[in-house]
Amino acid sequence: xxxxxxLLQASGSVIFAAQEVDILSFNTxxxxxxxxKYPVKATETPSELAADxxxxxxxxxxxxxxxxxxxxxxTENDEKEAQAGDAGTPNSTNGQKKGRFHNKPxxxxxxxxxxxxxxxxxxxxxxxxxxxxxxxxxxWVFEHDGSGNLKQLSQxxxxxxxxxxxxxxxQKTILSADKFGDVYALPLLPSAEPTLPPTVQSLPxxxxxxxxxxxxxxxxxxxxxxxxxxxxxxxENQKISMELSLKAAAEKSAEESQPAFEHTLLLGHVSMLTAxxxxxxxxxxxxKREWIITADRDEHVRVSRGIPQAYFIEGFCLGHEDFxxxxxxxxxxxxxxxxxxxxxxxxxxxxxxxxxxxxANILEEIKNTIEPExxxxxxxxxxxxxxxxxxxxxxxxxxxxPAVVLFTLVEDTLKHTATYSxxxxxxxxxxxxxxxxxxxxxxxxxxxxxxxxxxFLVLTRNGPDSWxxxxxxxxxxxxxxxxxxxxxxxxYTTESLRKMSxxx
Amino acid sequence: MAAKKNKKQKREDxxxxxxxDDVLTMPRKKFYRQRAHANPFSDHQLxxxxxxxxxxxxxxxxxxxxxxxxxxxxxPSSTTEDLSAPVKxxxxxxxxxxxxxxxxxxxxxxxxxxxxxxxLVLGLEIRVSVTQFVEDxxxxxxxxxxxxxxxxxxxxxxxxxxxxxxxxxxxGQLSKIFICFPDPHFKARKHKQRIVSTTxxxxxxxxxxxxxxxxxxxxxxxxxxxxxxxxxxxPMFERVGVEEQEGxxxxxxxxxATEEGKKVERNKGEKFVALFRRLEDPVF
Ligand SMILES: C[S@@+](CC[C@H](N)C(=O)[O-])C[C@H]1O[C@@H](n2cnc3c(N)ncnc32)[C@H](O)[C@@H]1O
Numbered sequence: 001x002x003x004x005x006x007l008l009q010a011s012g013s014v015i016f017a018a019q020e021v022d023i024l025s026f027n028t029x030x031x032x033x034x035x036x037k038y039p040v041k042a043t044e045t046p047s048e049l050a051a052d053x054x055x056x057x058x059x060x061x062x063x064x065x066x067x068x069x070x071x072x073x074x075t076e077n078d079e080k081e082a083q084a085g086d087a088g089t090p091n092s093t094n095g096q097k098k099g100r101f102h103n104k105p106x107x108x109x110x111x112x113x114x115x116x117x118x119x120x121x122x123x124x125x126x127x128x129x130x131x132x133x134x135x136x137x138x139x140w141v142f143e144h145d146g147s148g149n150l151k152q153l154s155q156x157x158x159x160x161x162x163x164x165x166x167x168x169x170x171q172k173t174i175l176s177a178d179k180f181g182d183v184y185a186l187p188l189l190p191s192a193e194p195t196l197p198p199t200v201q202s203l204p205x206x207x208x209x210x211x212x213x214x215x216x217x218x219x220x221x222x223x224x225x226x227x228x229x230x231x232x233x234x235x236e237n238q239k240i241s242m243e244l245s246l247k248a249a250a251e252k253s254a255e256e257s258q259p260a261f262e263h264t265l266l267l268g269h270v271s272m273l274t275a276x277x278x279x280x281x282x283x284x285x286x287x288k289r290e291w292i293i294t295a296d297r298d299e300h301v302r303v304s305r306g307i308p309q310a311y312f313i314e315g316f317c318l319g320h321e322d323f324x325x326x327x328x329x330x331x332x333x334x335x336x337x338x339x340x341x342x343x344x345x346x347x348x349x350x351x352x353x354x355x356x357x358x359x360a361n362i363l364e365e366i367k368n369t370i371e372p373e374x375x376x377x378x379x380x381x382x383x384x385x386x387x388x389x390x391x392x393x394x395x396x397x398x399x400x401x402p403a404v405v406l407f408t409l410v411e412d413t414l415k416h417t418a419t420y421s422x423x424x425x426x427x428x429x430x431x432x433x434x435x436x437x438x439x440x441x442x443x444x445x446x447x448x449x450x451x452x453x454x455x456f457l458v459l460t461r462n463g464p465d466s467w468x469x470x471x472x473x474x475x476x477x478x479x480x481x482x483x484x485x486x487x488x489x490x491x492y493t494t495e496s497l498r499k500m501s502x503x504x
Numbered sequence: 505m506a507a508k509k510n511k512k513q514k515r516e517d518x519x520x521x522x523x524x525d526d527v528l529t530m531p532r533k534k535f536y537r538q539r540a541h542a543n544p545f546s547d548h549q550l551x552x553x554x555x556x557x558x559x560x561x562x563x564x565x566x567x568x569x570x571x572x573x574x575x576x577x578x579x580p581s582s583t584t585e586d587l588s589a590p591v592k593x594x595x596x597x598x599x600x601x602x603x604x605x606x607x608x609x610x611x612x613x614x615x616x617x618x619x620x621x622x623x624l625v626l627g628l629e630i631r632v633s634v635t636q637f638v639e640d641x642x643x644x645x646x647x648x649x650x651x652x653x654x655x656x657x658x659x660x661x662x663x664x665x666x667x668x669x670x671x672x673x674x675x676g677q678l679s680k681i682f683i684c685f686p687d688p689h690f691k692a693r694k695h696k697q698r699i700v701s702t703t704x705x706x707x708x709x710x711x712x713x714x715x716x717x718x719x720x721x722x723x724x725x726x727x728x729x730x731x732x733x734x735x736x737x738x739p740m741f742e743r744v745g746v747e748e749q750e751g752x753x754x755x756x757x758x759x760x761a762t763e764e765g766k767k768v769e770r771n772k773g774e775k776f777v778a779l780f781r782r783l784e785d786p787v788f
Contacts, residue, residue: 180696182703235746237776244729245736268703270544270666283788298667299554304706305788311702311739312786313710316670318555499547 001487002478005442005455008432009129011122014148015432016129017442018117019478020490023131025148028435030456030472033148038115038133116490119165128153128188130174132162139165139176141188154190156261164276168307169290175266177273177294185264185307266310271296274341274497275327278306280334281352293337293351295324297497301339303351315354319347323497326382330392330409338394338414340379342498346396346407348414360407360414362396369419370403377401378494385433393417395431395439399494402427404441404459420467425457429491437461444491446484519633522640530644533609536637541687542630544666544697552663552671559672562594565624567656570595600624603673603711604682605665606699608763610638612684614645615761617658619753623679627660628672635662666699669707676713680754683731685764688724700731702738709740712782717744720778721758723768728776735780744779752779 007018014033015026021038119132122144129142129150137158142150160178167174167188174186275295283289290306291314301317301324304310322342329351330336336357340346345359363377381397392409402422407414422428426443434440438460445453454471461467482490518535521527542548553559562569572594602620604612607627616625629635638660645655663672686699700720708718718741720731735741749755759765759775768775 234750234777237774238746238778240725241728241732241776241778244725245733247726247729265703267706268701270704285787289788300670302670309739309786309788311706311709312788313706315675315710318671321554 001446001482001484003480003482003487004429004444004446004478004491006429006444006491007117007120008430008440008442009120009122010432010434010440011126011129011144012146013435014126014144014146015434015440016120016122016148018120018131020480021115021117021133022478023117023120023129023142023150024476025150026475027148030440030458030475032476034150035476036142036150036152114486114490119162121165121167123167123171123188125171130165130167130188132165132176134161137161139174139186141174154261156186156190156263157259158184158263159259163273166276166278168278169280173307175276175278175292177276179272180268181271181273181296182268183266183273183276183292183294183310185266185310187262190261266307267292267294267302267304267313269294269296269298269300269302271298271300272497273297274323274325275339277327277329277337279329279337279351291352293327293329295327295339295341297323297499299324299341301327301337301349301351303354314352317347317349317351317354317356319356323499325494325497326379328382328384328394330394331384331386332392333409336409336412338382338384340382340396342376342378342495344377346379346382346394346414348412350412357412358414360416362398362405365405365416365419366398366401366403370401370421370423374401376498378498380492380494381428381430383431383433385439387433387437388435389437397428397431399492400427404428404431404439417464418467420459422457425454425469425471434458439467446487519636519640522643526647527640527644528647531637531640533637536633536640538631538633542664544630544664544699548630548664550662550664550668552668554671556670556672556674556677558593560593561596561600564626564659564661565596565600565656567653568596568598568624570597596624598624599677600626600673601678602626602680602682603628603665603678604684606630606683606686607638607660608634608685610641610660611762611766612682612758613638613658613660614641614655615757616754617645617655619757621654621657623657625658627658628663628665629660630662630664632662635660666704669711673711675710676716678712679716680719681708681712681716682719682754682758684719684721684758684762685768686720686722686727688722688727690724690726695730698727698730700734702734705735705738705741709738709782714782714784716782717752718780718782719754719758720780721762721765721775723764723773723775725774725776728778732778735778739786740783741780742783744781749777749779755779 003020005017005019009016013028015028017024017026023036025033027033115133115136117131118134122129126144126146129144131140137160139156139158139162140152141154143153144150158176158178160180160182162176162178164177165174172188174188176184176186273294273296277293278290279293280288280290292304292306292310294302299320299322303314303317305312305314317339320339320341320343324339324341326340328338330338335350335352337349337351338346339349344363345361347359348357349355350357363374366377367374377398379396380399383395385393385395387393394407394409394414396405404420406418406420408417422443426445428441429444430442432440438458441457441459443455443457445455454473455475456472458470458472459467460470515535522531601623602625604627607613607629610627613625613627627638629638642655642658642660649655683699689695689697712718722728736743755777765775
């Protein structure tokens, strides 16, 4: 089976679509413009792989200008083995047993190791495109010439797998939220000079400590001001603790091989992060500020201040009772946030006040029109679309559900406008806005009727809540064939965020 | 096998007996022991409210339940009928203000209870049977002190604080957090399981009000160094000076009252104390 187009990103009059590890560009009539291909090492053959299970876990890195100097990258399996660590590993995705060393060569589950684009975004002016690939944990930055051609500028392997990427409002800094729960800031364009404001403080990470030790603590009393024996003892201890703290810093920085490129730890959850977004607003002094909003597998939506105060938590938008997988700041109404995940509802928040404005029941909408027997949904896409008509639409896709559910923002509520059934076509993977308020939907045709197979559909609105559909057939088919199981694992990862453990 | 089952059965019988309403003897630790470490990253079968407003504290602090004076109904505003489903919970006359994170067998709680009788103190512990022990311990103490009403101000809750602190406490709700003899997790690979880290400290800064204090103590020098380093690297905390530290009565209690502290004492080990003050919110 050929991998469908699973991520869409419009940028001006160009549409980017990710297909496995490649990025294709199209014009707004969905004519193919250009393709960027992931640089894969050509010599890997399955037999070689089987011969050495350890080595097969290797994704040979193409030359990395600013990546770590190691040839062998840690891949997902290593990570899972090392795992005390994962901030919360979904239960079902990992069939592998723990254990660092395999005595015998073992058949390798290739799909576990395949790099796969899991994030795709573009700068506001379209000058750059950013992607993240899973398993090799790499963030890619491309220069975009405005006509769909991408030139790779950088490739940075992160300490942990990025789960969601966003940009600061000035478009100069990438924020990467990872599987381990940490958020890193990276300059969009790595350069000799740091582009992050010097005031940005890198927090020592849970697993690593920055090379530069913090300013050592000075005992706040000296031998003279301390009178009692006990105080003297305590003072001694404070001096010891200063040394210990420096020792801890030194030891850790020696131990950890940190990526060589500039990256700054901003904040972290002790939970797998699933989504990150940046919302603009006005600060206490009346100046323009921004906030970083992060969502995790443990139902939290956290609002932190933007750089350089990302260490300060403003609060939490709490109310979800299952994992949160997607966030979107409402375009044109940036004080509003929509969040969705494993709950029946998507939530509408006034994020700065942490106030829940309303909930919209997705499950009911889908049961009404698509699948009456459905018992749960897992939101896999949530996109706020600013239509030329002036309307603001939130498009929701739930994993493996053949429908796109549309809500319109009416004042401070989400009003359900349409549940667009794709039962005949297949399962939608992503949705994006085209000119003339048309919607582009990418489809997993293997989940639908193969005869009607078209990788894209264009939905044209012909009434308040009625849409015409036009399949886009003439597009390049991907080259990689995957079996059904592999494909499922790569494309459908949201439902696996749901907790099902019942142990202590 | 049979012996093991027997032991398990004994435990269960014992703990069931402790549930009786008239037990006045203190619970015995040996029936509540549990594997030393619980992985803070895995999904335990935890119970926690989606939002602190939905937390029912009434069963934990029954002496502090507010008299129901016809609580104003959640105003049914137009279309948004079941907003975060305002579960009606009984309100307390005051909030929990002191938290003992990883309280273990509860020694600190018991010692703090009479020292801050006007304050609600909560122990948070991830291990189930250890939590149960503390629960039974407090139950018996309350029963033994029915007249004086002592120990009504302390309670315990099973929780993974590394993940769910904000589910229990609102911004600035706490004046003190105690972190006593936390698990050291010696191996570098396990450092991320440590209960103090700069990113987690942001959550402590969120729960503790400006001027509030985080108390730490450990007998492991490297862990002490780690905690100091990670708190000092956090812009929301500053280390409390020696004199203030030694003048704080809680420090003495922290040194001597916890079970781990006593163990260290018996082994003549050294104890390292560090206090960190939550600074004022920076302007943004
Ligand atoms: C070494 S004991 C110290 C107990 C007690 N504070 C004392 O001093 O005697 C550390 C305790 O922290 C608990 N703990 C570890 N991680 C925790 C977490 N994430 N949330 C709550 N408790 C935790 C452990 O179960 C253990 O009981």
